[in-house]
Each structure stands twice: as C-alpha cells, then as structure tokens.
Amino acid sequence: MSRIEARFAALATEGRGALIPFVEAFDPDRETSMALLAGMPSAGADLIEIGVPFTDPMADGPTIQAAGKRALAAGAKLPRILDMVREFRRADAATPIILMGYLNPILAYGPPRFCADAAAAGVDGLIIVDLPSEEADLIAADAARHGLDIIRLVAPTTDDARLPKVLAGSSGFIYYVSITGITGTRTASGAQLEAAVPRIRRVSSLPIAVGFGVRSPEQAATASRVADGAVVASALIDTLAADLDAEGRARPGTVGKVLDQVRALAAAVRAG
Amino acid sequence: MNTPASSIGANSLRSGPDARGRFGAYGGRFVAETLMPLVLEVEQAYRDARADPAFQAELDAYLANYVGRPSPLWFAHRLTERLGGAKIYLKRDELNHTGAHKINSCMGQILLARRMGKTRIIAETGAGQHGVATATVCALFGLPCTVYMGATDVERQKPNVFRMKLLGAEVRAVRSGAATLKDAMNEAMRDWVANVEDTYYLIGTVAGPHPYPMMVRDFQSVIGEEAKLQMMQAEGRLPDVAVAAIGGGSNAMGLFHPFLDDAAVRLIGVEAAGHGLETHAHAASLSRGRPGVLHGNMTYLLQDEDGQIEEAHSISAGLDYPGVGPEHAWLHDIGRVEYVAVTDDEALAAFQLLTRTEGIIPALEPAHALAQVAKLAPTLPRDSIILANLCGRGDKDIFTVAEHLGVSL
Numbered sequence: 098m099s100r101i102e103a104r105f106a107a108l109a110t111e112g113r114g115a116l117i118p119f120v121e122a123f124d125p126d127r128e129t130s131m132a133l134l135a136g137m138p139s140a141g142a143d144l145i146e147i148g149v150p151f152t153d154p155m156a157d158g159p160t161i162q163a164a165g166k167r168a169l170a171a172g173a174k175l176p177r178i179l180d181m182v183r184e185f186r187r188a189d190a191a192t193p194i195i196l197m198g199y200l201n202p203i204l205a206y207g208p209p210r211f212c213a214d215a216a217a218a219g220v221d222g223l224i225i226v227d228l229p230s231e232e233a234d235l236i237a238a239d240a241a242r243h244g245l246d247i248i249r250l251v252a253p254t255t256d257d258a259r260l261p262k263v264l265a266g267s268s269g270f271i272y273y274v275s276i277t278g279i280t281g282t283r284t285a286s287g288a289q290l291e292a293a294v295p296r297i298r299r300v301s302s303l304p305i306a307v308g309f310g311v312r313s314p315e316q317a318a319t320a321s322r323v324a325d326g327a328v329v330a331s332a333l334i335d336t337l338a339a340d341l342d343a344e345g346r347a348r349p350g351t352v353g354k355v356l357d358q359v360r361a362l363a364a365a366v367r368a369g
Numbered sequence: 370m371n372t373p374a375s376s377i378g379a380n381s382l383r384s385g386p387d388a389r390g391r392f393g394a395y396g397g398r399f400v401a402e403t404l405m406p407l408v409l410e411v412e413q414a415y416r417d418a419r420a421d422p423a424f425q426a427e428l429d430a431y432l433a434n435y436v437g438r439p440s441p442l443w444f445a446h447r448l449t450e451r452l453g454g455a456k457i458y459l460k461r462d463e464l465n466h467t468g469a470h471k472i473n474s475c476m477g478q479i480l481l482a483r484r485m486g487k488t489r490i491i492a493e494t495g496a497g498q499h500g501v502a503t504a505t506v507c508a509l510f511g512l513p514c515t516v517y518m519g520a521t522d523v524e525r526q527k528p529n530v531f532r533m534k535l536l537g538a539e540v541r542a543v544r545s546g547a548a549t550l551k552d553a554m555n556e557a558m559r560d561w562v563a564n565v566e567d568t569y570y571l572i573g574t575v576a577g578p579h580p581y582p583m584m585v586r587d588f589q590s591v592i593g594e595e596a597k598l599q600m601m602q603a604e605g606r607l608p609d610v611a612v613a614a615i616g617g618g619s620n621a622m623g624l625f626h627p628f629l630d631d632a633a634v635r636l637i638g639v640e641a642a643g644h645g646l647e648t649h650a651h652a653a654s655l656s657r658g659r660p661g662v663l664h665g666n667m668t669y670l671l672q673d674e675d676g677q678i679e680e681a682h683s684i685s686a687g688l689d690y691p692g693v694g695p696e697h698a699w700l701h702d703i704g705r706v707e708y709v710a711v712t713d714d715e716a717l718a719a720f721q722l723l724t725r726t727e728g729i730i731p732a733l734e735p736a737h738a739l740a741q742v743a744k745l746a747p748t749l750p751r752d753s754i755i756l757a758n759l760c761g762r763g764d765k766d767i768f769t770v771a772e773h774l775g776v777s778l
C-alpha cells in the first residue's frame with residue numbers, strides 16, 4: 098500500500114478528512130522552507146504539498162507567483178528540492194509528499210530519470226498543473242513504474258461527460274480545483290462543494306481533496322468534511338510573506354507563525 | 370482556409386496537426402483542467418465554422434471590404450537593382466487596415482467568438498499590433514476588450530497603447546515576471562480561467578494550445594494563397610525563395626503554408642538574433658532553444674538547464690518572445706524550412722534600405738526578413754525570384770529607430 102493510500106485509509110477509520118498544507122520549496126530560502134516542511138507533520142499536516150517553482154506559473158495568483166519568484170532567486174532547482182525530500186524522509190517515513198508544479202522543469206530533467214529520482218527521494222505523488230489527462234501519457238508509464246501517483250485535477254468546468262475520461266487510470270487521490278480561477282483568489286461556498294463532490298464520487302472511489310481558495314480554519318473544516326481533504330496554500334504563504342523583512346529574508350519567528358497557522362487549521366479539521 | 374482540408378492528401382506537409390493537435394512531437398494542449406473544456410469547445414466551434422460556407426463567405430467579405438484584401442504584390446525594382454541579384458517581390462500586408470497581418474486572424478477569430486456567443490474578448494500583445502488589431506475588431510462589433518501587455522512594453526510602445534484606448538479597449542499593464550509578452554500571455558490565460566463563461570481568448574500568433582496554432586495559421590494562410598496567385602500572374606511561376614520574420618510565427622506560417630508542398634520553393638524563417646546569437650540577448654528559440662512546454666504547447670523554447678524560461682531580447686517588440694509556434698518546430702526538425710537569425714543592427718540597416726529604395730517604411734519585424742533578403746539576393750542569379758512578407762508598416766517603430774540612430778524626436 099502506498100503512503101497516500103495508507104494515510105487516507107487511516108484517516109477514514111478516524112472518521113475525519115486530511116489537512117494538506119503547501120510549502121513552496123526555497124521560499125524565501127532553503128533553510129526556512131526545510132524548517133516548515135519538517136515542522137508540518139507535528140503541527141498537524143496529514144499530507145504535504147511541496148510547490149516546485151516555475152518562471153511562468155499560469156494557474157497561480159499573485160501570492161504563489163511571488164513565492165516562486167523568491168524561490169527561484171534563492172536557487173530552487175529540482176535536484177535540490179528532491180534533496181529536501183530526502184532530508185525530510187530521514188525523520189518521517191509516513192507523511193505523504195506530493196510535488197506540485199508545472200511540466201517544463203520535469204521535461205528538462207527528463208521524465209524517466211525524474212520519476213526514478215523522485216521516488217527514490219521519497220516523493221509519493223505529482224500534481225502537474227499544465228498536464229491534462231489528454232497529455233498524461235508523457236509521464237504516466239514512468240510514474241507508474243516507480244510507484245508515483247499522478248494526481249488528476251478536476252475543475253468546475255469538467256462536465257459529467259468529461260469526468261470519466263479525466264479520471265481514467267487515476268491513482269492516489271483526486272484534486273478538486275473548487276473555483277474557476279487562479280490560486281489565492283476566490284473561495285467556493287460549502288453549498289458549491291456539497292454539489293460538486295458527489296458528482297466526482299459517482300465516477301471514482303478515490304479520496305477527494307479540495308484546493309484553490311481554502312484559506313480559513315472554517316473553510317478547511319468544511320472542505321475536509323464534504324470531501325476527504327483540504328489543501329491550504331496561499332493563506333500560509335501570505336503569512337510567511339507578511340513576516341519577511343525589508344530584504345525579503347525570514348525573521349526568527351517566521352517559521353513559528355506559519356506552523357501556528359497549520360496548527361489552527363489542523364484543529365478545525367479534527368473538530369470537523 | 371481557402372484550401373479545404375479534404376483536398377489535402379495524407380502525404381502532404383499541409384495535413385497537420387493530428388487529432389491531438391500535434392505537428393510531429395510538437396503542439397498539443399498543455400493547459401490546466403479548468404481550461405481544457407474551453408479549449409475543446411473552441412476547437413469544435415472552429416471545425417464547425419470551417420465546414421460552413423457561410424462563415425467563409427462572411428470572413429471573405431470583411432477581409433475584402435474592411436481589411437482591404439487582397440494585399441498587392443510589389444516588384445521592388447530599385448531594391449532589386451541595388452542588391453544586384455535575384456528579383457525581389459514584396460507581399461504588402463502592411464497595407465492592411467491597422468498596418469499589419471495581425472488583423473487577418475483577428476477578423477477570423479472575432480467572427481468565431483460571435484458564433485460561439487462569447488460577449489467579452491481578451492488578448493495579449495507585445496508590440497501592440499495584435500492588441501490594436503483586436504481592439505479594432507472589438508470596436509467594429511461592439512464587444513468589450515481587455516488587452517494584457519507587459520509593463521515594459523507599455524512603456525516602449527506608447528502610441529499603440531493610446532490607439533487601443535482610443536478604440537475603447539482596456540489595457541492592463543502586467544508587472545509579473547519580466548513584464549513582457551510571455552508574462553502578458555500568462556496573465557491573459559489567468560483571466561480566461563477566471564472568466565470561462567463569457568470570454569473568448571483571441572491569441573495573436575500560431576502558438577498556444579490546439580486549436581490555436583492551426584486556426585491562426587489557417588486564417589493567416591490568405592497571405593500565401595494570394596501571393597501564389599499573384600506570383601503566377603506576375604512571373605508565370607512560383608518564387609525560388611520565400612522569406613518571413615518569425616516572432617511567434619504567424620505571418621511566416623501564413624506565407625509558407627500554401628507553399629509547403631511546392632518542394633522547389635525554398636522557405637526561410639528569420640528569427641531575431643538581438644545583440645547576437647553568441648550573447649544571451651536574442652529571441653532565436655529555434656536556432657538556440659530546446660523543446661519544452663510553455664503556454665499550452667510543446668515547442669522550442671529559450672530555457673535554462675532546469676527548464677525555467679529565459680527572457681528573449683529583440684529590438685523588435687513583436688519578435689521578443691522566448692517560444693515559437695509548434696508547426697515551425699516541426700518544419701525545423703524535418704528540414705522543410707530553414708531558420709536563420711538576423712541581429713538588431715542588420716534589421717535596422719534593412720529598415721533604412723527599404724525606406725530609401727522603395728519609399729516603404731517597414732516594421733522592425735519584417736525588417737528582419739528584409740535583412741536576410743539583402744544577404745541572399747546578391748548570391749542568386751538575376752532570373753531567380755525572392756518573395757518576402759512585408760507583414761507590417763513601420764510607423765509604430767519610428768521612435769525606437771530614432772533612438773538607435775541617435776535622433777531625438
């Protein structure tokens with residue numbers, strides 16, 4: 098059983114959904130993002146998404162764009178991000194790690210070698226924003242060979258006729274992009290989620306995580322109750338960004354502030 | 370789209386793309402799932418329109434009476450004499466309404482958007498020519514228009530920014546990334562994702578997710594179709610060489626596509642070498658880039674070893690793009706089209722050469738094609754023929770040129 102499968106199965110017996118916080122690798126430097134990553138499980142993260150920066154993040158709003166820019170300036174590169182995952186795995190063998198980013202850095206690395214190296218480093222799944230199911234064969238076989246889940250995205254624009262095509266051959270969990278928009282802008286209402294999630298459940302038995310626009314503990318609680326997990330990204334990055342000094346460097350308390358926010362989100366998710 | 374797809378055989382170089390929108394390994398639909406249903410909707414709508422004679426008739430009428438097509442074919446005798454070799458013909462697409470070839474595709478796409486019932490238009494622009502052409506067709510049909518333009522380009526293309534505003538468009542300066550054309554395209558995609566119900570994204574070149582590279586090529590192919598007929602009338606034969614500048618590649622695809630199966634016609638695409646190919650300040654994605662994925666398609670890109678996209682440079686804002694249309698990537702790999710590169714200085718010299726010999730001020734983009742013509746013509750016999758695409762007029766560039774010539778206006 099993969100780490101992702103095992104984690105969702107364990108949460109199902111607990112009767113609650115997952116909190117999935119996001120950390121942009123190398124934002125604003127390796128040390129800070131490594132401390133965040135390492136601190137997240139004990140702060141209540143059930144799975145963790147690591148953002149892989151790209152110069153042209155087409156699906157991201159200003160918050161993640163700025164995080165990516167800081168990260169690239171700090172020297173973020175795929176091999177160095179895999180190195181962070183290796184370091185994380187020395188202390189944590191159970192928390193699933195999902196890399197989220199865009200296709201081109203993976204193409205430049207080479208999909209076969211990337212999948213091998215990512216799996217060896219301890220990565221469990223990939224979310225590749227600009228790789229729709231129509232193009233997924235570019236990496237699907239390599240990912241499967243190394244036991245990496247390619248997490249499929251479903252959007253409000255994905256209609257019932259298209260859903261089975263999008264979800265064919267999917268594994269791990271399903272990422273429901275809850276709004277038509279970019280990250281960090283709008284928020285879906287509880288009612289919208291209550292309508293959307295059953296639509297996906299009819300087609301797939303995989304766990305469903307809700308992302309894009311989940312910001313507050315209440316929203317995280319709703320999303321993880323209606324679906325099976327809540328992804329929180331921009332709200333955490335906003336906290337980090339607001340705490341940086343004039344030169345864009347983290348302060349001594351920055352990591353603690355972000356982890357406190359993870360704790361608050363986790364408490365709400367656990368309370369249901 | 371003058372040649373029905375059904376009349377093109379499987380062995381033709383004109384039969385692409387395939388059902389996945391691929392030209393060989395290039396092209397495709399690399400967009401977020403949120404946009405995927407829209408991209409498929411545009412494709413279906415375009416296929417329906419293409420099969421509908423009424424759509425083509427409507428487009429033809431607008432091209433004739435509003436855009437001013439067909440554009441003339443001009444035998445440039447003084448330029449020919451000066452260069453002392455091949456006869457040089459110019460396809461005068463700079464005489465179109467709004468001064469460039471961009472309107473050919475804008476006209477086709479706005480008619481498609483109307484057919485689809487879309488009520489809001491967005492576009493990206495670099496030099497502002499595509500933005501002006503889009504704002505123009507939006508004014509013509511009374512549709513609201515938002516144009517994304519890098520803040521750097523807003524600064525260096527002020528006259529076009531003002532033109533767009535006069536035409537009623539909203540110009541949004543994009544400050545993300547390097548604040549140039551690629552960032553404007555990112556921002557337009559972000560707008561589209563957030564406004565999927567009512568908005569049509571009117572892309573300005575043969576790039577982006579399928580069907581855009583195919584559709585924009587089809588709409589621009591009117592250039593090559595006309596030029597072919599006009600060459601036959603003028604010379605009784607096809608040219609030996611056809612030359613066009615490459616930014617995203619739409620004017621070049623428009624000229625080349627009707628000639629792809631005419632093996633005797635040499636096709637040359639001219640990229641911007643900026644300060645020189647040996648520097649990092651150029652926009653020569655085919656000459657110096659590697660295949661990758663950006664803006665919805667797989668193609669040659671300027672990128673670093675980690676797959677991060679690098680900034681392009683060219684004196685011509687319209688060529689200042691780190692990618693190129695996927696059909697060019699394929700034509701490059703199979704060797705059907707030769708791709709060369711011309712520096713800022715060579716383009717500036719050609720700009721002045723054409724102005725003085727023919728009384729035509731070209732845009733800096735086709736000045737790159739003309740610079741290649743100036744290199745090539747003297748090496749060819751006097752009875753050979755070169756056809757160059759004069760895809761834009763230079764009014765928009767006089768400030769840039771003045772600055773480089775040390776003149777203050």
Ligand SMILES: Cc1ncc(COP(=O)(O)O)c(C=O)c1O
Nearest residue numbers: 498616617618619620687734761
């Ligand atoms: C006159 C002119 N030519 C060429 C281009 C480059 O685009 P493409 O390569 O798509 O023709 C532009 C773009 O702005 C332009 O304005």
